[in-house]
Structure formats: structure tokens, C-alpha cells
Amino acid sequence: MDQHDHTPESTPEVSASRRQLLATGLALGGSMAVSMPLWAQSGPIKIGHLTPMTGFLGALGEYAAQGIKMAADEINASGGVLGRQLEVLTEDSVNPQVAATKAQRMIERDQVAFLMGEISSASALTISQVAARNKKLFMSIGARSDVLRGKDCNRYTFHVDIPVTVMVNAVGQALLRDNMVRGKRIFSLTADYLFGHDLSKVARKFWANNGGTLVGDELVPTDATDFSPYLVKIRQARPDLIASNLAGNQVTNFVKQYAEFGLPYPVVGFNLNTADAWAAGEGNLGGIWPTVWHHELQTPGSKAFVANFIKRFNRVPENHAWIEYVSLRMLAQAINATKSVDTDKIIAYFESEAEFDILKGRKAYFRSWDHQLMQEAYPFTVKPKGTYKEKWDFLKFGEAVPAPNQPLDLLATTKEENTCKM
Amino acid sequence: MEFIFLLEQAVNGLVLSGYYLLLALGLSLIFSVGGIVNLAHGAFYAIGAYLSLEVIQVTGFASSIFITPVLVGLLGILFERFLLRRFYNADPILSLLVTFGLAMVAEQALRMIWGAAPLPSNMPPEFKGNVMLGEFMFSKYRLFILGVVIVVLSGIWVLLNKTAFGRVVRAGVQRPDMVAVLGIRLQPYMTAIVVLGVATAALGGVLFGPIAIVHPAMGTEIMTVAFVVVVIGGLGSFWGVVLAALLVGVVRGITIHFQPAAGEASMYILMFIVLLLRPRGLLGERIERFE
Numbered sequence: 001m002d003q004h005d006h007t008p009e010s011t012p013e014v015s016a017s018r019r020q021l022l023a024t025g026l027a028l029g030g031s032m033a034v035s036m037p038l039w040a041q042s043g044p045i046k047i048g049h050l051t052p053m054t055g056f057l058g059a060l061g062e063y064a065a066q067g068i069k070m071a072a073d074e075i076n077a078s079g080g081v082l083g084r085q086l087e088v089l090t091e092d093s094v095n096p097q098v099a100a101t102k103a104q105r106m107i108e109r110d111q112v113a114f115l116m117g118e119i120s121s122a123s124a125l126t127i128s129q130v131a132a133r134n135k136k137l138f139m140s141i142g143a144r145s146d147v148l149r150g151k152d153c154n155r156y157t158f159h160v161d162i163p164v165t166v167m168v169n170a171v172g173q174a175l176l177r178d179n180m181v182r183g184k185r186i187f188s189l190t191a192d193y194l195f196g197h198d199l200s201k202v203a204r205k206f207w208a209n210n211g212g213t214l215v216g217d218e219l220v221p222t223d224a225t226d227f228s229p230y231l232v233k234i235r236q237a238r239p240d241l242i243a244s245n246l247a248g249n250q251v252t253n254f255v256k257q258y259a260e261f262g263l264p265y266p267v268v269g270f271n272l273n274t275a276d277a278w279a280a281g282e283g284n285l286g287g288i289w290p291t292v293w294h295h296e297l298q299t300p301g302s303k304a305f306v307a308n309f310i311k312r313f314n315r316v317p318e319n320h321a322w323i324e325y326v327s328l329r330m331l332a333q334a335i336n337a338t339k340s341v342d343t344d345k346i347i348a349y350f351e352s353e354a355e356f357d358i359l360k361g362r363k364a365y366f367r368s369w370d371h372q373l374m375q376e377a378y379p380f381t382v383k384p385k386g387t388y389k390e391k392w393d394f395l396k397f398g399e400a401v402p403a404p405n406q407p408l409d410l411l412a413t414t415k416e417e418n419t420c421k422m
Numbered sequence: 423m424e425f426i427f428l429l430e431q432a433v434n435g436l437v438l439s440g441y442y443l444l445l446a447l448g449l450s451l452i453f454s455v456g457g458i459v460n461l462a463h464g465a466f467y468a469i470g471a472y473l474s475l476e477v478i479q480v481t482g483f484a485s486s487i488f489i490t491p492v493l494v495g496l497l498g499i500l501f502e503r504f505l506l507r508r509f510y511n512a513d514p515i516l517s518l519l520v521t522f523g524l525a526m527v528a529e530q531a532l533r534m535i536w537g538a539a540p541l542p543s544n545m546p547p548e549f550k551g552n553v554m555l556g557e558f559m560f561s562k563y564r565l566f567i568l569g570v571v572i573v574v575l576s577g578i579w580v581l582l583n584k585t586a587f588g589r590v591v592r593a594g595v596q597r598p599d600m601v602a603v604l605g606i607r608l609q610p611y612m613t614a615i616v617v618l619g620v621a622t623a624a625l626g627g628v629l630f631g632p633i634a635i636v637h638p639a640m641g642t643e644i645m646t647v648a649f650v651v652v653v654i655g656g657l658g659s660f661w662g663v664v665l666a667a668l669l670v671g672v673v674r675g676i677t678i679h680f681q682p683a684a685g686e687a688s689m690y691i692l693m694f695i696v697l698l699l700r701p702r703g704l705l706g707e708r709i710e711r712f713e
Contacts, residue, residue, distance in 0.1 A: 053538070054639060055639070058538055058637075058639065059538055059539045059540050059637065061538075062537070062538040062539060063539075192683050218678075218682040219682050219683035220682065220683075220685075221683060221685060221686040221687075223643065223686055224685060224686055225634040225640075225643065226438055226633075226634070228434050228437075228438060228561065228564070229431055229434060229435070229674070229675050229678035229679070229682075229685065230678065230682070231559075232427075232430055232431055232434050232559065232675075233427075233431075233678070233679070233682075235559055236427050236430070249540055249635055249637065252540060252635050253634050253635060256632075256633065256634070256635070257561075257633060257634075259550060260545065260549075260550060260561050260563055260564075260632075260633060261551075261552050261559070261561050262550055262551035262552050263552075275539055275540075276540075278539075278542065279539065279540035279541065279542050279635050280542065281542030281543065281544045282542070282544075283544065283547070284544070315537075315539075
């Protein structure tokens with residue numbers, strides 16, 4: 001009888017020892033995984049994926065995580081690559097310092113074969129430095145700063161998104177066509193971090209080369225939500241044109257409050273993601289903006305991607321969902337073609353300027369000397385009120401630039417402009 | 423001309439102060455009466471913004487200004503009854519941890535229910551546009567917010583200073599033991615203060631939703647500013663919080679006029695200077711039990 005008697009006091013002890021047992025088991029299991037490298041060869045191919053899930057780029061990061069997940073699931077469902085499954089470890093990159101720490105940890109502890117992701121140019125820069133130090137491939141997917149593929153380029157980093165030079169040139173062509181630059185007084189607002197500074201530099205050059213006068217260029221902290229002091233300054237300057245070099249949800253806040261104050265000057269911008277445009281709400285957005293991809297693209301691949309994404313996540317994919325999706329497929333193509341997960345072989349494959357189907361009209365390739373993906377971009381404007389039905393539907397996308405008869409690297413930096421030395 | 427421009431920034435900053443006030447006042451009240459630093463205060467602001475998007479669908483914008491704070495106030499009753507009440511006499515670090523945890527739970531809950539992507543939120547079209555008063559430009563909508571804030575502020579001031587309710591609350595701030603000796607239970611008063619506090623925060627969310635974007639982390643963002651205002655103003659002081667909110671708004675505006683990149687940092691520098699000169703804040707009262 002005594003043996004079956006459970007006093008209440010004894011219960012916590014039991015559960016404590018059970019917990020200990022579990023912990024020991026976990027630790028054992030962990031050390032086994034590390035001590036048996038043979039497993040890693042036939043196990044999944046691990047990919048460390050960092051993207052901002054919080055902060056002013058967090059909304060975009062959610063699309064990014066969904067896009068790469070969808071690509072991984074599709075590839076795995078059809079048998080994986082080289083008979084192995086792809087395992088994408090997605091984490092919030094938070095800020096440049098945390099991003100670098102996490103990248104290092106993913107390489108050392110999680111033993112990832114590749115690093116991918118990022119939207120923030122500042123975090124992409126620190127991750128690319130970690131990648132170079134550890135000689136691991138990093139596909140920088142959503143970061144757009146020129147310096148990443150310019151003076152800070154390295155052999156281990158490849159850049160998928162369009163750089164700021166392309167964004168400025170894509171919108172710039174439309175502005176020149178509409179006679180909105182020469183002799184005009186331009187006021188710009190710039191996101192106060194690596195990407196914004198870089199964009200502002202390229203934009204300044206564009207205004208100067210085409211006869212526009214910059215009458216103001218104000219730095220805006222990335223945590224600013226109230227833009228009224230900037231709007232007051234804009235009205236005081238009375239410009240002919242307002243140009244936005246802002247980023248993430250800054251753009252949304254700015255266009256919303258610009259509409260709130262009802263200022264009369266036209267607004268254009270060199271950076272706006274479709275998710276941020278949707279969040280601005282109908283009736284608030286105007287002007288001309290560039291994008292790397294949009295959901296109304298009429299290629300069979302894009303249409304299938306959009307349909308599958310909506311079916312799975314119940315919302316329209318944004319450009320960051322698309323770009324993560326095609327990036328993982330590019331990596332899978334490279335692994336299949338080289339029959340290897342070896343960093344040097346994958347780099348050699350990308351540098352061979354092999355072509356990739358990225359669901360656009362024309363195929364894309366990585367330019368060998370700066371590792372920048374050469375691809376089409378699209379300017380977009382806003383449909384007039386009353387001509388659209390759904391909230392996803394108010395953006396009006398233009399034809400691809402460069403045009404089909406022009407070279408794909410027409411809008412990119414030239415070898416003379418770009419200081420990349422690998 | 424330069425001086426007029428500067429003045430315009432200062433006046434524009436004053437308008438924004440009203441919005442800081444809606445958050446800081448509740449935070450200060452809950453601390454003064456309950457001794458609890460409510461780190462979840464911003465969460466009620468965010469919940470207010472999200473709920474108002476749903477309420478607007480049903481009742482329209484005007485009614486949502488009244489209905490949403492009431493709904494969030496009801497949530498405040500649960501918050502006080504089941505969480506805060508346990509911590510009035512406990513080590514302050516405990517309530518700090520609980521409300522900090524609650525803020526994170528609330529943010530993730532918003533993310534789960536409405537998604538991480540910011541939601542479009544629009545003001546009624548008749549509020550869009552600006553009015554020129556002399557040389558100064560004002561947004562119509564923000565003038566409207568300012569009006570609402572003045573009404574709410576006057577209401578709270580009357581409640582605290584001209585009613586029996588207010589007398590008990592003020593006595594409770596200074597000497598809760600004496601209030602208890604007189605046979606008055608402070609508990610229901612505390613519930614009322616928490617409801618009032620979170621409802622004004624929710625009102626802030628309703629009103630600011632159409633200006634900025636509605637997203638899950640908006641509560642965390644605004645908490646820092648609300649804190650700075652309370653600390654600068656001094657704990658337990660109604661007018662201290664008002665004065666601090668005005669000061670933060672004006673200093674931010676003037677800083678952006680000269681040095682736009684330092685706009686968001688200006689309020690911390692202000693806090694630093696104020697705390698150096700007056701460690702209890704501008705009009706902070708000496709509250710015995712917090713010393």
C-alpha cells in the first residue's frame with residue numbers, strides 16, 4: 001500500500017526529474033547530430049534565411065517568408081534537389097548587428113549550406129561580410145542599395161533585387177518623357193540609413209544631369225511616423241516636384257499624410273513596394289514609382305504563382321513574396337546543374353551568366369563582374385478613382401523596361417560607374 | 423521669414439502634442455493611483471486602432487470615436503480585475519514584467535488575427551485638406567483631433583478636481599492608508615481609473631489610425647514617446663503631463679526645422695536635460711510611498 005501512496009509533495013520531484021531527463025535527451029540528440037557529419041550529406045540541405053519580421057520593413061518580411069516557404073515546399077514535393085529536401089530556417093533579422101550574429105550562428109551551429117534573404121540594405125551588408133569571412137554563399141534577395149554591389153561587393157554575395165540606379169533610371173525615363181525634371185525645383189525626403197543615403201546620392205546625380213534643381217533633401221529617421229513637420233517644410237519651400245527616397249512603411253505614412261494635408265505639388269518616388277502602396281489606401285497615392293515585379297504580370301509563370309499564392313495564403317503576393325520564391329528556385333537550379341552544394345561551384349555557375357526563368361517576359365542572369373541579377377523592371381502609377389473594384393486593384397503597371405529590343409543591362413550601372421572589385 | 427517658418431513648426435508641434443497627451447495621461451494616472459507602470463498601455467492604443475477599423479465598417483467613423491474606446495474600456499475592466507489587482511502591493515518589478523509580457527502577447531495576437539501587413543485606414547474625405555490661418559497651414563483632421571483632445575482633457579480635469587470621485591482618487595494617490603482608515607475601498611476607484619486610462623489610449627488609436635498606418639507594432643512604437651512625456655512631466659501631476667506633451671511636440675518641430683535627422687532623438691535629449699535639472703520631472707509631486 002505504501003508503495004502506491006503518492007503524497008502531493010512527491011509530485012513536483014517527479015516532474016522535475018522528468019524534465020531533467022528530457023533535457024539530457026535533447027542534449028544527447030543534439031551532440032549526436034553534430035558528431036555525425038555523415039548524416040548531413042544525405043539529410044536536408046539547410047538554408048539560413050534572414051529577413052526583417054518586425055520594424056519598419058516587417059510587413060514586407062512576412063511576404064518574403066511566405067514566398068520562400070512556398071518555393072521550398074513545391075521543390076520538396078517534387079522530390080527536392082539531388083534527392084535531398086530543402087530546409088529553410090527563417091528568422092527575424094531585427095537589425096544589422098543581430099543579423100550578423102544570427103548569420104554567424106546559422107553557419108556555425110545550424111551548419112547551413114547557404115545564406116539567403118534580407119530586405120534592409122544595412123543588414124544585408126553585415127550578413128554579406130559574415131558570408132565572405134566564412135566563405136559561404138549569400139543570396140542578398142531584397143536589398144537595393146548600390147554600394148552592396150559596388151564598393152562593398154564581394155565574391156560570396158549575389159544580388160537579386162534591382163539596385164537603386166535601376167530604380168532611379170526606370171522612374172527617371174518616365175519623368176523626362178513627361179517633362180517633369182528640366183528647370184524644375186525638386187524637394188526630396190530621404191530615409192536616414194544606408195539605403196536612403198545611397199538612393200539620395202543616385203537621385204541627386206540624376207536631377208543634376210537632367211537640369212533639375214534640388215531645393216531641399218531632408219533626412220527622415222526610420223522610426224518617424226508623423227510627417228507633419230516635413231510637410232510644413234515642403235510648403236515653405238514651394239517646390240515644383242516632391243521626390244521620395246523613403247523606405248518601407250515610411251512611404252505609406254508619408255503619402256497618407258501628404259493626402260491628409262492636401263498639398264498641390266506632384267509626388268514621385270524611387271522606392272515603393274506594392275504592400276506599402278496597398279497600405280496607403282485608395283485615394284491617397286499618386287505619382288510614378290518603380291517596381292521589380294507585380295501581380296498583374298501576364299506571363300504563364302507569374303499567373304500560376306499568383307494563383308497558388310492566393311490559394312495558400314489568402315492574399316495577393318507582393319514583390320518580396322515573388323522575389324524570394326524565384327531566388328530559391330534559382331539556387332535549386334544551380335545545385336541541380338552543378339550536382340553540388342559546394343559554394344565555389346555554385347558561384348562559378350552563377351558567374352557563367354546562366355539564364356533563369358524568373359516568371360517574367362525575359363529570362364534573367366547574374367552579371368559576372370558585380371553579381372547583380374539583370375532583369376526587367378516596371379514603372380507604375382495609380383488608376384483614376386472609380387475605375388477599379390478591389391483594394392488590390394488601384395495600381396496601374398506600365399510596360400517592362402528595358403523594352404524587349406533593348407539590352408537587359410541598359411538601366412544598370414556601367415563598369416565605369418561601378419567601383420566593385422572582387 | 424525664417425522666424426515665421428520656425429513659429430509654424432512650433433505651432434504644428436503643439437497640435438501633435440494633443441495626441442501624445444491621450445497616451446501619456448492614462449499612463450500617468452494608472453501609475454499615480456496604482457503604483458503600476460503599465461507597459462501594456464500601448465497595446466490598448468493598438469487594439470483601439472484595429473477595433474476601430476472593424477467598428478467603422480458597421481457604424482461609420484463618427485460613432486467609432488465613441489464606441490471603440492468603450493469596447494476597449496470593457497477590456498480594461500478584465501485587465502484590472504484579473505491582472506493588475508494582484509500587483510498593487512507587490513514588488514513593482516512583478517507588475518513591470520506582467521505588463522511587459524502582456525504587451526508582447528497583445529502584439530502577437532494582433533499579428534495573428536489581422537496579419538503583419540499594415541492595414542489601410544482612411545479618414546472621411548471631408549476631413550482631408552488643410553486650412554490656412556494667417557501664414558500657418560493646419561491639417562483639418564488634426565485640428566479636429568485637437569478639439570477632441572481638449573474636450574477629453576477638460577472632462578478628466580473636472581472629474582479629478584471637481585467631483586467626489588476625484589477627491590477620493592487624489593487622496594488615494596497621497597495616502598491610501600488614510601483612505602482605507604476612513605472606510606473607503608479604493609478598489610472600484612482603481613478599476614475606474616484603469617478603464618479611463620486605457621479608453622483614452624484607445625481613443626488615441628482611433629484618431630491616429632487614419633494618419634499613420636495600422637500595424638501590430640504601433641503600440642510599442644508609441645509607448646516610448648508616452649513614457650518620455652510622463653517622465654518629463656513628473657509623476658502624479660496632471661498639468662506636468664500636459665506641459666511635457668506640449669514641450670515635446672514643440673521641441674520636435676523646432677529640431678526638425680534645423681536638423682531633420684535628429685527629430686526623433688530630440689525628445690530624449692529634452693528628457694535628459696529635464697531630469698538633470700529636476701529629477702522628479704517638471705511638476706512632479708513628492709509622493710511619499712514612491713520615494
